[in-house]
Amino acid sequence: MADLSINLAGIKSPNPFWLASAPPTNSGYQVQRAFEAGWGGAVWKTLGEPILNVSSRFAAVSFNGQRVMGFNNIELITDRPLEVNLKEIYETKKRFPDRAVVASLMVEPKREKWHEIVKRVEDVGVDGLELNFGCPHGMAERGMGSASGQVPELVEKQTYWVKEVAQTPVIVKLTPNITDITATAEAAVQGGADAISMINTINSLMGVDLDTWNTIPHVSGKGAHGGYCGPAVKPIALNMVAECARHPRIHVPISGIGGISSWKDAVEFMLMGATGVQVCTAVMHHGFRIIEDMIEGLNHYLDEKGIASVMDIVGKSVHKYSNWGGLDLNYKVVARINTDVCINCNKCYISCEDASHQCIDRLTDENGKEYLKVREEDCVGCNLCSIVCPVDGAIDMVEIPSEHPPMTWNERQAAISGLNSCNVDVK
């Protein structure tokens, strides 16, 4: 059994799986149920000034019959009095001292407001704070959440205010609703953040009812954008984590969030630089019990790889992520169709023919049997055929030895400009 415990900027938990600040962490009852099931930590549903909620609040998209590919909500931060939450946080931490209990906070961008809530929350024994600069709906219209989180100066300033009084590690939770998340991540670091977490939810409208023409969801015939999450957002989140992880001035630990539903997702986020992960939608879909497979699956994975501690995988793939200009132009793969496995659906053919580089031929063998063959000299190695292929092992993307040494675009440009400057010298 590998050591699954993590230490994220001083916040320790027995495993890297935390519940994200969201409906599943609304109360002590829920968080304690989650800890009983095995969750390593929980970020409490965001505390702040009391709010009012609407009904209905959630919607989801199904994809090809699978429910909850993506999920959205227009629920606001906690609607329970601060004192009640604080009492329950205290009780929960007392009952589960080894788990990470982090308080998510959101107040108006005023120094004294931040100071006040930080002190009150730390008084009940939380292990850390997470500043909610990400929530995209409702609160943002009041200048909080992502409205703060989209302005680097506000992120930096508020983080700084919190750090003036905070005794526990401060995590800044970032919004993806911004052109370049590294800008706000860097601002958080500048403000003194001990860690950053991402992503919060993405602005979204889930659908429109074809009969009533109402938005989905709607509140008495009207809708407002919500926050999108669930498996569909994972690639967006993974990229943002990776971009921050490889950024030279963002040198704080990252808590990865966004569509994480299984131990495999968690491994990917950790390889890309997350020290731990936070989960919400998968729990909303299936309950806290999914943690058993997440822990066990991660354990088996690490054992199989001979890795003693989950911390040993953190960031191991970051160096493999770069700018496009850093990719080798002379590297080549081509598609190869395994005729004995192929079931002749011709999906690869038509996608290549209509949407890529027209390099798959439909042929007939001496027995009159149809088969497909890639003209490798014309194949650009785009992967499309293997992506649409419904049969495992029918199309392999095969590496072709290059005649030329590796050269990236950046190296090429540098070489050309070197040549040009040589020319100048000669002249």
Next chain:
Amino acid sequence: MNLSLSDLEKNFQEVEPGLTDREAIEEANRCLYCYDAPCIKACPTGIDIPAFIKKIASGNLKGSAKTIMLSNPVGASCARVCPTEELCEGACVLNHSTKPIMIGKLQRYATDWAIRNEEVLFEAGKKNGKTVAVVGGGPAGLSAARELARMGYTVTIFEAEKEAGGLNTYGIVSFRLPQKISFWEVNQVKGLGVQIRTNTKVGKDISAKELLDDYDAVVLAVGMGKVPMLGIEGEDLDGVYDAIEFIKETKTNPLTDKLVGKRVVVIGAGNTAIDGATCSVRLGAENVKILYRRTKEEMTAYDFEYEFAKQDGVEFRWLTAPKRIIGDENGKVTHIECVRMKLGEPDADGRRRPVPIEGSEFTMRVDVVIKAIGQTRHLDLIQEFGLEHDDGVVKVNPENYQTSNQKVFACGDVIFAKGQGEAMVVTAAQQGKEAAYAIHQYLTKAVSETA
């Protein structure tokens, strides 16, 4: 028909193919992952079915196999032989909306993975210094031994046969349950340090008294014995077989062509009768008939077994009982005389009693008669242990499987009788587990009382 031995061997390859990776992923993702799922309750061993299926979906196949085998120490065999439509799959909530999840096949997918990867799924508990003798290495005995070993007991299984596994190793036809599956389950138990003394028959090679004297507790899980005598003339003729011995032969010795082109009748309509009949078909018999003195309604074979036999071309003759087996001058079976039956008043067990119709006798030409009318009891052994029994069915406290001798616990077919349990492999496995927990309670209580 000209059948070579290699044709016959092909006939004995597993009939049902396993799921491909793609099929398994698609099916696993179709599972709703119900909470407090009815399939769990329908499984006699209480496997957390949604959890093991979720683990297939997540790619945690080792965890999936562990979840299965934790609840059911013979879960790989059960994936193949359980009447799933009557158990887990019958309870699947998707019966009410689309179609049920193929739970049995997914269970097989996960356990096949573990078999292929030679995974060791469990560890023995810290030794507690107590010893338990398990008599019989079939599903119930293995299950009890596995759980006892996990709790730290030093366990010895006494197995009369050359290999452990019982019914799964010898009694279920290879084309439904290959022996290697059963052997893997046996090896999982051995891996926990359980000693299996094969070729050791309690009552002959070692006495019941020795076990009672030398061990802190005894699990009696000897199952049942041979097929009883029909009690008709000609039963000792050449060509009359005991179905259990007949099936065992196909699982232990090279297949022979002695049934090629022969006419076979099987007497009885339980699952063993079906196995005897389909075995005969696959050994090349020209015609195979099942004779049953009652009707299809009273037949004890599972529906899927019945369908399987029909697919194999087995003919059924309901309300037909054998009266006499006729042989030639060399003592070889040539004919069987039968009598037609009708159903009379219900028996003690509620099934209507078959009554011969006078003057309805007829004779059929046959070469082979296979008897599959139930199994005898290991009466001598039960008496040697001095246990109370009811016609060879060991009496136990239904709460904890304790027999009239407080240090002997009995489980599996040895306690199976009408109205007491079910003769399924999966039930035997569950009883074995429960007997193990009862022994643990019994022995720890004894310790705390003397302390």
